[in-house]
Amino acid sequence: GAVVSQHPSWVICKSGTSVKIECRSLDFQATTMFWYRQFPKQSLMLMATSNEGSKATYEQGVEKDKFLINHASLTLSTLTVTSAHPEDSSFYICSARNRGRSNEQFFGPGTRLTVL
């Protein structure tokens, strides 16, 4: 149980285009999902906290107009990188909290974004 999937697993796009990444909790309801970005040889940096049915809460320094987050249901959150640039190339990972259990988070497999 407690499986989180992400789609796509990798994506290559041209500079200026938008990319959407999906995060799904497959066998549990996730009231809260989190989006992280990880550059090579660095830690996971929290970008935003996404709660079902409400606006996402962004961490300081993260542009909410560039990284659009939608949490439309208890099993799906999406991250859209708008007008992507090469510096947005990174590993994006989502995690989800199980509605019935506190604290523990379950991570998706990550999405490798490369912007040319």
Next chain:
Amino acid sequence: GENVEQHPSTLSVQEGDSAVIKCTYSDSASNYFPWYKQELGKRPQLIIDIRSNVGEKKDQRIAVTLNKTAKHFSLHITETQPEDSAVYFCAASLKTSYDKVIFGPGTSLSVIP
């Protein structure tokens, strides 16, 4: 906001020896401290966690200790094996902020056969 520091950044040990990774956190309201192991290109895997009402927890070769007063927590791996080689992250979670998890900078552990 919460800030998590971690030392050392790299650690190399002989197979069979112990490895210790230390972390500190800044926000005394943090109440949950997970440790993750991440292999290259993969998702973080929870290996052990501890809550603020507990001082120590052990699971086979892995143990974690927590000193709330000093805001320190540590990971201990005994009888290390080559498959323990990976990047380890400590983290702290704030109950008051939807349990968001803030990661430390990571420790790259190499176990030499």
